[in-house]
Amino acid sequence: MKPLVSTFLAAVFLFLLILQPIPAPAQASSPLSPGFYVGWVSFLGRTDFNGNLTVQDVYHHHYLWTGKYQGQGQLMIKINDAGAGGASIVLPTTDSLIDSYELNIPQGSCLFTDITKARSNYVHLRDAPAAMGDTFQVPFKPATALSFTYEESNAFVIGDIVNCDKFAVLTLPVGRTTIQGNLALISAIQFQTKYHSDTEMGGSCSLPGWNQSFTFPPFTTPNVYSLPQCSWRVFKSGQANPQKGWQ
Amino acid sequence: MKTIALEQTQIILIVLLVGLASLACALSQSPALTGASKTTATPQAAAKVPAPAAQTTASPGNSQDEIVQPDPLDHLLALHSIQINLSISRPDGSSSSIQIATDQTGNMDLKFIGSAPDASELPKGFDLKALKTDSELLVVGGKAYLHNDQDPNWMSSPMDDDYPQSFAQELHGMDGPALWLNILPPGSIQPAGQETVGGFVVDKYVVNGKVDNQVISGSLWEDPQTDALIQAELHVPGALLSDPDQPQPGELHIVLKAQKADVPAITLPAAPPATAVPTSAP
Numbered sequence: 001m002k003p004l005v006s007t008f009l010a011a012v013f014l015f016l017l018i019l020q021p022i023p024a025p026a027q028a029s030s031p032l033s034p035g036f037y038v039g040w041v042s043f044l045g046r047t048d049f050n051g052n053l054t055v056q057d058v059y060h061h062h063y064l065w066t067g068k069y070q071g072q073g074q075l076m077i078k079i080n081d082a083g084a085g086g087a088s089i090v091l092p093t094t095d096s097l098i099d100s101y102e103l104n105i106p107q108g109s110c111l112f113t114d115i116t117k118a119r120s121n122y123v124h125l126r127d128a129p130a131a132m133g134d135t136f137q138v139p140f141k142p143a144t145a146l147s148f149t150y151e152e153s154n155a156f157v158i159g160d161i162v163n164c165d166k167f168a169v170l171t172l173p174v175g176r177t178t179i180q181g182n183l184a185l186i187s188a189i190q191f192q193t194k195y196h197s198d199t200e201m202g203g204s205c206s207l208p209g210w211n212q213s214f215t216f217p218p219f220t221t222p223n224v225y226s227l228p229q230c231s232w233r234v235f236k237s238g239q240a241n242p243q244k245g246w247q
Numbered sequence: 248m249k250t251i252a253l254e255q256t257q258i259i260l261i262v263l264l265v266g267l268a269s270l271a272c273a274l275s276q277s278p279a280l281t282g283a284s285k286t287t288a289t290p291q292a293a294a295k296v297p298a299p300a301a302q303t304t305a306s307p308g309n310s311q312d313e314i315v316q317p318d319p320l321d322h323l324l325a326l327h328s329i330q331i332n333l334s335i336s337r338p339d340g341s342s343s344s345i346q347i348a349t350d351q352t353g354n355m356d357l358k359f360i361g362s363a364p365d366a367s368e369l370p371k372g373f374d375l376k377a378l379k380t381d382s383e384l385l386v387v388g389g390k391a392y393l394h395n396d397q398d399p400n401w402m403s404s405p406m407d408d409d410y411p412q413s414f415a416q417e418l419h420g421m422d423g424p425a426l427w428l429n430i431l432p433p434g435s436i437q438p439a440g441q442e443t444v445g446g447f448v449v450d451k452y453v454v455n456g457k458v459d460n461q462v463i464s465g466s467l468w469e470d471p472q473t474d475a476l477i478q479a480e481l482h483v484p485g486a487l488l489s490d491p492d493q494p495q496p497g498e499l500h501i502v503l504k505a506q507k508a509d510v511p512a513i514t515l516p517a518a519p520p521a522t523a524v525p526t527s528a529p
Contacts, residue, residue, distance in 0.1 A: 038429045040421045040488070066368055073420045092417045098369065113369070121413040145413075147406040149382060149393055195491065200459060202490065231490055235430040235458055 032085075032132055033198045037077040039234030041089060041189070045069040045210055047182060049223040060104040065223075067097045067182060071142070077201075077234050079132055086126035086138075087191070093120040093142045095183065097175045101167075108159015112168035116175025117150035120183065137190040140207070143183035148176055185209050185225075191232055202233030319469055319476035320425045323505055324415055326475055327351050330508040335422045338485030338497030343422070354513035355386035357414075386410045387515050402515040421488065424479045424501050427463055431456035436467070444468050445506030447477045454481065461486050465501075479503040 047067035054060050073091035095118040102111045120142035130136075153168035186207050194203030206227060213222045323331065331347040346358040360381045383394040385402075391410035395401040407413050419425050428436070435456025442451050449468040456463055465481040481501040486494035 038426065040426065042421065042488075072422065074426050090416045090419055092420055121407075121416050123416055147391075149406065150379070151395075151397070152379070233487075233490070237429055 032079045032083065032193070032196050032201060034079045034081050034083075035198075036237045037079075037201065037234035038237045039075050039200075039202070039232065041071070041073055041075040041091060041191075041205060041232040043069075043071045043189075043205060043207070043230035044228055045186075045207060045230075046226050046228060047223065048226070049221070051219040051221050053218060058105060060102075062100075062102040062104075063219075064100040064102075065097070065178075067095070067179070069093060069095050069142075069183065075232050075234055076126075077132070078126065080129065083132060084129040085132045086129055087132075087136060088126045089122070089124050089138055089140065089189065091122050091124075091140060091142075091189075093122065093183075095119065095142075095146075095179050097179050099171070099175060099178075101171075103161070105161075108157065108161045110155070110157055110161045110164035110167070112153065112155040112164055112171075114168060114172045114175050115150065115152045115154070116148065116172070116179060118146055118148045118176075118179050120145045120147070134193045135190060136193075137188045137208075139187065140189040141187055143180055143186070146180060146183060148179075151175065182225075198236070200233065200235045202231070205230040205232050318425055319474055320418060320423065321415055322473050322475035323477065324411065324418070326473065326505075327353050328508060328510055329505055330510065331503070331505045333418070333423075334502045336500045337422075338488060338495050338499060340497075348508065348510045348513070350510040350513045352512070354388070355384075355411075356510075356513050357384040357386065358382075359384070384410070385513060385515060386414075387513065392515060399519045403518050422499070422501070424467070424476070424481050424503060427481055427483050427487075427501075428454070428467070430458055431463060432458070435463070439466070442468065444478050445504065447505075447507065449477050458487060459491065463487070475505075476503065477505045 045067075046069070047065065049063060049065040051063040052061065053063075071091050071093040073089055075091075076088045077085065078087075079085040097116045098113060099116075100111070100113045103109060122140060122142050122145045124138050124140065127138075151172055153165075153172050155165035155168040157164045186209070188208055190206045190208055192203045192205065193201055195201060207230070210225055210227055213224045215222045317325075323329075327349055328351045329347075329349050331349075332344065333347075334342070334344040336342040341362040343359070343361045345360075348356045358381060363380050384406075385392045385394065389409055389411060390405035391407040391413075392402050392404075393406050417423075431454070436452045436454055439451040439453045442449055447468075447470045449470050452467050452469070454463060454465045454467060461484040463481065463483050465479065467476060467480075468478040469475065470477050479501065480503075481499075483499040483501070484494075485497040485499065488499060489495040
């Protein structure tokens with residue numbers, strides 16, 4: 001029955017993981033060069049949990065959950081002479097979650113890994129013109145355009161433990177739920193302008209409500225939501241194509 | 248030696264776990280709990296408006312939105328009886344490719360090949376051979392179905408109801424040629440005669456333009472009849488994919504090749520018969 005404890009803890013962990021509040025984003029403004037800009041936005045969001053649990057010095061459980069949420073897309077910005085404007089994004093996101101569980105007992109070990117991949121093609125066209133400045137944001141809700149593209153379970157047994165593979169298959173749907181829940185934390189992408197000129201501008205970006213770290217008993221190690229990379233850069237649109245072309 | 252089995256009680260708990268997760272997910276998306284606003288625009292609705300081979304739609308008369316009107320890449324994706332290969336190698340050394348076959352009715356067979364994940368992020372003991380790095384999508388009637396060896400009913404549930412739209416959006420990102428051609432200054436694309444490539448008589452253009460002192464170079468070939476981009480080869484400096492104060496070395500290399508082809512009709516395989524449910528006599 002002892003392995004059941006860890007299963008229950010995993011459920012509690014998942015519940016906490018999904019129910020994080022979304023703080024309201026902020027806005028700021030400063031003069032930017034008028035024009036129409038096209039460029040890119042790129043981010044990598046991660047969730048990392050590495051937890052160990054030993055029960056009665058016999059049952060050793062090891063959880064390793066790694067989520068990667070990677071967006072790479074097109075960003076378009078318009079600034080008018082009054083300094084107002086707006087931003088549009090076409091931002092596909094690829095998502096992957098690797099959930100690994102390892103049980104070590106004197107009779108052997110059961111290691112299984114569930115891999116779930118998904119992608120989201122999110123589009124936001126510019127709203128009514130608003131003040132544009134050092135900080136601006138657009139809606140970004142990748143959970144609303146999500147489709148799952150890959151699911152695989154992989155079990156590895158040493159010794160006399162049976163049903164390890166069944167356990168792996170049965171927990172596979174958790175990956176979908178976790179990805180859906182994690183992406184639901186994101187409702188906007190916020191842009192910080194770090195540099196701008198007459199021909200380009202760019203800077204960093206953030207996903208309000210994403211970065212966090214929390215622990216849940218009996219684990220002492222945190223589950224960490226981080227954004228190791230989020231940047232953007234746009235260039236004034238050209239008129240290069242001699243055909244009907246790209247404009 | 249005593250055998251340890253993960254048995255029925257544990258399976259029940261697993262089911263409970265999944266149920267709990269689903270419940271948590273549903274709750275987390277409730278505006279009352281998350282504080283999410285209902286007043287924001289509905290971009291998905293905008294994205295789903297059908298437009299002929301366009302990546303998305305836009306309001307008329309708005310210069311910003313002109314960029315999202317159909318471009319030669321969209322026109323290529325609208326062609327039927329064609330094979331397309333898009334290969335990308337990125338400054339970080341990763342690569343990917345997409346092979347697209349479109350039959351005469353517009354149904355598509357897409358094969359995605361990507362780089363293997365970083366082995367250091369996989370748990371010790373994981374069987375790397377079990378990890379697929381390719382996937383195949385069948386697009387029939389605009390709906391995309393993911394070929395899945397582990398799910399015999401994969402052809403019964405589409406993963407995307409308007410895949411051509413989604414796919415066009417994806418190809419207009421950093422890995423596609425359109426974004427980079429959009430930002431080139433005037434004079435960067437010069438005519439270079441006519442050629443026959445992939446069964447098309449096309450206009451060739453040489454690409455050579457500077458953006459922030461970085462040279463984007465290459466060639467592109469367009470079909471004057473349909474304004475479709477038939478081939479393209481672009482070299483984009485890695486510096487343009489990074490912050491100017493931290494330019495990354497290397498380049499993004501994009502190769503797009505299309506050719507006319509007699510693609511056999513693309514259809515979904517028949518779904519397996521439903522498992523018979525045994526009935527008991529009264």
